[in-house]
Amino acid sequence: MMTKNAKQKQPQLPAEAYQLYDKYAHGLMSRRAFFAGMSGLALNAALATTFINSMLPNYALAEQVSFNDPAITARYQTFPSPNGHGEGRGYLVQPKQAAGPLPVVLVIHENRGLNPYIEDVARRLAKAGFIAFAPDALWSLGGYPGNDDDGRTMQRSLDGEKIAADFTAAALWLKQLEAGSGKLGVVGFCFGGAMTGRLAAELPDTVNAAVPFYGSPPPADGIANIKAPMLVQLGELDERVNAMWPAAEILLQQHKVQYSIERYTNSHHGFHNDSTARYNEAMAELAWQKTLQFFNRHLLS
Structure with missing residues (x-):
């Protein structure tokens, strides 16, 4: 199991970026509109892409209890x-x-x-x-x-x-x-x-x-x-x-x-x-x- 220190950290971005992603992830905004919104926050396309990628799950980090746990x-x-x-x-x-x-x-x-x-x-x-x-x-x-x-x-x-x-x-x-x-x-x-x-x-x-x-x-x-x-x-x-x-x-x-x-x-x-x-x-x-x-x-x- 990964240590707690290995968990993903929140990127240091304005709260508005997370709100834009929330709308994108829930089908309330297209990918194009998301990038336009990020641009409006003065965040470039490369950073927007990095941000989306950071939101993708890494399930190796999420396992707190192994499926092989004897209990x-x-x-x-x-x-x-x-x-x-x-x-x-x-x-x-x-x-x-x-x-x-x-x-x-x-x-x-x-x-x-x-x-x-x-x-x-x-x-x-x-x-x-x-x-x-x-x-x-x-x-x-x-x-x-x-x-x-x-x-x-x-x-x-x-x-x-x-x-x-x-x-x-x-x-x-x-x-x-x-x-x-x-x-x-x-x-x-x-x-x-x-x-x-x-x-x-x-x-x-x-x-x-x-x-x-x-x-x-x-x-x-x-x-x-x-x-x-x-x-x-x-x-x-x-x-x-x-x-x-x-x-x-x-x-x-x-x-x-x-x-x-x-x-x-x-x-x-x-x-x-x-x-x-x-x-x-x-x-x-x-x-x-x-x-x-x-x-x-x-x-x-």
Whole structure:
């Protein structure tokens, strides 16, 4: 495993450069428009290209828990998804020695399929004493293709409602998992953060705790249904996502949903992803410890 000092560092660029990349990475801006925007910041094409390359993941840096770790067992597992793509598949990780049933956590990836970073997040949860399951939204197309750019394109090509139905099916399947305790947490990142809130709203009797990382809020007309406590994890510098939350907070308070919002200093969208230069090690570690504490509090009782 790489040392923490080997993690990628954030390039010293203005915050506006990260905001431009965020729009580009989420399909809100073309590559040409991104370069034009970088030029407007007085950054030349060579630096813009270097910056894009620094954002590409290096998954050798992201492995905190080896798939060979003797404390866990990991395998790929299919599940039925009759309202989605018929069948889903994900990465199921369990502590090797567990005394009795364990709470289960559904891990939802970003907008590019089940990449090695998300698999490592599932292993981290298993090391912390949970059963973790990370589905791949791209399974109907053969699964994550091995690189994020192609994965992002593949995910955009799929029907969003069928993807949502696959994650709904995964949550319902996990709730009944034989080795599980019947308690279900959900954690997701970016697209997965938005899906986490959606599942909390659409499956109020299934989801027991929800931790969305830098995702858009649950649909406004579903917030009243939420029963699960929510821990919302946001990067201080993530202007696009952060702007969506004040209106949602009004509704969360109005409907007496138990929630808290944590904003992490000097952190961009994607700050928890330790495979790219957006990673903020100190804030990512703090957010992860808060996540584990939250799940322990709400899933073990």
